[in-house]
Amino acid sequence: DEPVGATQAVSTPAQNHLIERLPERDRTRLLASCEPVVLTLSDVLCEAGTPARHVYFPVDSFISLVARVEEHPGLEVGMVGREGMVGSHLVLGVVTSPVRALVQGAGASWRIGVAPFKRELAQSVALQHLLDRYVYVLMAQTVASAGCLRFHLIGPRLARWLLMSQDRAHDDTFHVTHEFLALMLGVRRVGVTEAAGELQRRGLISYHR
Numbered sequence: 001d002e003p004v005g006a007t008q009a010v011s012t013p014a015q016n017h018l019i020e021r022l023p024e025r026d027r028t029r030l031l032a033s034c035e036p037v038v039l040t041l042s043d044v045l046c047e048a049g050t051p052a053r054h055v056y057f058p059v060d061s062f063i064s065l066v067a068r069v070e071e072h073p074g075l076e077v078g079m080v081g082r083e084g085m086v087g088s089h090l091v092l093g094v095v096t097s098p099v100r101a102l103v104q105g106a107g108a109s110w111r112i113g114v115a116p117f118k119r120e121l122a123q124s125v126a127l128q129h130l131l132d133r134y135v136y137v138l139m140a141q142t143v144a145s146a147g148c149l150r151f152h153l154i155g156p157r158l159a160r161w162l163l164m165s166q167d168r169a170h171d172d173t174f175h176v177t178h179e180f181l182a183l184m185l186g187v188r189r190v191g192v193t194e195a196a197g198e199l200q201r202r203g204l205i206s207y208h209r
Contacts, residue, residue, distance in 0.1 A: 016057040016110060017083045018130060026124045033116040039063075039109050041175070045086055045101035052097050055087035055117045056080075061107030062168035064184060065099040074100060075149075076161075076184040078141050081105075081168025088138055090117060091131045104176075104184075105169050149186070154195040157185055162205065 019027055039045070039061040046052050048068050056063070063086050065078035077099065080086050086101045112120075121128055149157070161184060165174060178196070182189040199205045 015082075016059055016085075018085055018134060019057055019110065021130055022124070023126050026120075026126050030112070030120050030124070030127065031110070033120060034110040034112045037109055037111045039103045039106060041103055041106045043103040045103065046097045048098060048100050049096055051095045052087050052090060052114055054111050054113055055085060055090060056101075057085050057110040057112075058082055058168075059108040059110065060105075060169075061103060061109050062105040062165065064102045064104045066102055066184075067099055074183060075186040077145050078138055079104070079164050079168060083168075084134055084138070085131070087114075087117070088131065088135050090114060091121065091128075091135055104165065104180075105174060154185065154187055154191045155198060157187075158192065158195045159199065159204070161185060162199075 019030065022030065034057070036059075039056070039058075045054070045056055045063060048066075058081055060082065062079060062081035064076045065080065065086075066074040067077045068074050080101075087097070089095075089097055121131070152160075158181065161181070165176070166172060178189050178192045181192045181196075185192065196205070196207060200207060
């Protein structure tokens with residue numbers, strides 16, 4: 001099924017940083033194969049273990065990459081905003097996604113089908129090189145997430161998550177629930193409540209229902 005928000009057209013005055021870095025000719029050709037869409041909160045763009053149908057280049061939306069572990073609900077292992085793309089496994093020639101892509105911040109995005117994306121990748125050396133480097137960035141982000149998960153307490157992990165979200169939201173204010181944070185961090189909701197309360201008491205954040 002199509003993501004709920006992905007069929008709505010939207011004006012995209014801002015740009016995705018990967019697309020911005022392409023030479024003009026390559027950028028123009030890629031955008032000609034893309035369509036602007038609106039992603040809504042909690043849209044699922046792809047599921048782990050299933051073939052991808054589209055590639056997304058967020059503009060002012062951002063997406064959590066969630067690993068599913070047996071019977072557990074999931075754990076965030078990466079985050080994609082304007083700096084990146086959803087569907088990087090296709091750059092490596094892999095059809096199925098290793099993660100679930102869940103919209104965490106609503107907003108605009110460019111979307112392109114898998115077949116035209118592969119054609120663009122084959123035609124543009126600049127696009128291939130750029131996305132190869134981005135795959136490395138995602139790998140580095142996953143390594144940092146793994147280290148943080150193993151060695152940091154909930155407070156620092158929550159602070160890191162909030163800073164990453166703020167960076168991709170391009171705003172100091174964004175909507176998120178304790179339940180969602182607990183899911184992303186792989187902890188109990190009460191732990192998130194205690195950690196958020198401590199950050200607020202220290203004057204680092206402000207939040208309310």
